[in-house]
Amino acid sequence: MEKKLLFSETLKGSGRTYFFDLKEASNGKPFLSIVGSNKNQEGEYERVRLLVFSDDFEKFTEVLNKAVTHQANASEAA
Secondary structure (H helix, E strand, O other): OOOOEEEEEEEEEOOOOOEEEEOOOOOOOOEEEEEEEEOOOOEEEEEEEEEEHHHHHHHHHHHHHHHHHHHHHHHHHH
């Protein structure tokens, strides 16, 4: 069964592209699929996928924000 797509956005970074897709699982709950894609030395694309389920959205966001804040503070101190 095809998952229902609720939201999709692509972020082109330096040397890597990220795909953010919010989908609806077969149980009706949303989940976030984050895929990172980059070319390897042979010119082939490598993809890494992370799934975050709705039960963990809040905790995931908190930890992600902590990591970003930590890096921002470390960059300012340097």
